[in-house]
Amino acid sequence: MTSEEILRFKTAFAFSVVTKFFAPQSLNNFISTRYMKAVFDIENIHAYNWAQFVADELRLAAASLQLKLSRGKNIGYINGCMLIPQIHYLDSLDFGKDSPPDHILPRFAAYNDAMVQEDLFTYTNSISAADQLRKIWLHISDPVPRFLKLQQIQEALAFDAEMQDDAFNVAVQALFEDEVHRFGGTDFLGWRHFLNQDFAMHATAGGADWNPEDHVYLFNDIHIPYDVSKSRLIYIPLHQPFHFSVYAFDMENEKIQIMDPLRDTSKGGQDIEARHSKTKDHIAKALQDCMVISFPDWKRNISSWQHEFPTNIPATANRLCMFLVHTRTSTTLNMHS
Structure with a gap:
């Protein structure tokens, strides 16, 4: 590859990683202009504090989500790297004797797809408190706004x-x-x-x-x-x-x-x-x-x-x-x- 081709690849890769992994945005697949500065000096991009950037984006997304919920607005797309809270969620789950071994760190490394599905299924159906059953667990804004309470999800999981x-x-x-x-x-x-x-x-x-x-x-x-x-x-x-x-x-x-x-x-x-x-x-x-x-x-x-x-x-x-x-x-x- 020529030096120009290498530079183009690095630029495209940086855009892809930031917009699809580090901080996805709800812009209908358009590139956010917020990230343009990151590729102006592509050779020094390794010096940026990307961990801090990801954490800041998640905090902004959480604040935006809480504001929308408090105002009764449609939640829509949640920005930020959702893999981070998902990992922490799996690390925090406690299923007693069925929990992953403590010596495996991070604990989510012990999970596979089948375990995640089974554990989430068990956890979802284990909740019986009336106030918890009335809480909204799932919200979709597009193409038609819909939301599901925990009780509805439990009923959907019951095959009979x-x-x-x-x-x-x-x-x-x-x-x-x-x-x-x-x-x-x-x-x-x-x-x-x-x-x-x-x-x-x-x-x-x-x-x-x-x-x-x-x-x-x-x-x-x-x-x-x-x-x-x-x-x-x-x-x-x-x-x-x-x-x-x-x-x-x-x-x-x-x-x-x-x-x-x-x-x-x-x-x-x-x-x-x-x-x-x-x-x-x-x-x-x-x-x-x-x-x-x-x-x-x-x-x-x-x-x-x-x-x-x-x-x-x-x-x-x-x-x-x-x-x-x-x-x-x-x-x-x-x-x-």
Whole structure:
């Protein structure tokens, strides 16, 4: 590498480390001008007190967070290196005989992903004080503001319990973000797209409850880093009496797979075809409406696509588990087809 190429690499590396690791900022992936001075004298960048910088940024983020909470504002993105408080949190957890050995320092070095998940699961479900259960543990500002109290999270973790709507929608949002993280920068980004259950709820209600403009953010918004019109699969969950179904729109083969675990009339009161005779039309039309508004070049007619009911769909009371099972089932079916 030439001296100029080395300088360019050092500059790019410094920007990357500072903006993505030391002090991430909520600037929609734009570089903060606060860091420009750090690269003016790149040869002496090693002399800066970066540990102090990281600590100062965390203090500023904590103060900003407390101010927003006190004023009842949306929390949004929390700046700063979140790995630092996460490490201290894991170091401070005490699970009695299940705690990591004291001779391992820092203690988080003894953890692996499975241990973290199991310990956090145990800790979350161990809290029973009424005042603690009412506290907000999770807050999302984009694309739709949502928050979950500890009690809602505990109910969501119970696989034999009915998951509340907000908890389910937060889980679907997390699933979407996991896909972006997993496939970002590859040709697989956006190969499947997830909608929350609010979409089907409003679509099937119809009338004044359905306005496609209110749901365009699910298809064409700054938080979606891919073209949904080019997605191969679009999943739409539908909550029905006593159970839960998933509509998988195969955008490549122009067909609709309706995954309904309730195959008989014991609880639904209707056979599977009759049960979805109206909802499939409402959901297909709603999806068509949003695609036309979101993508002016959209010419296909989703309402005319054929539908089918895959068999051997497992049932579970927990809607998130069922959604994950259904999406995996649909993905497998489409891969084989």
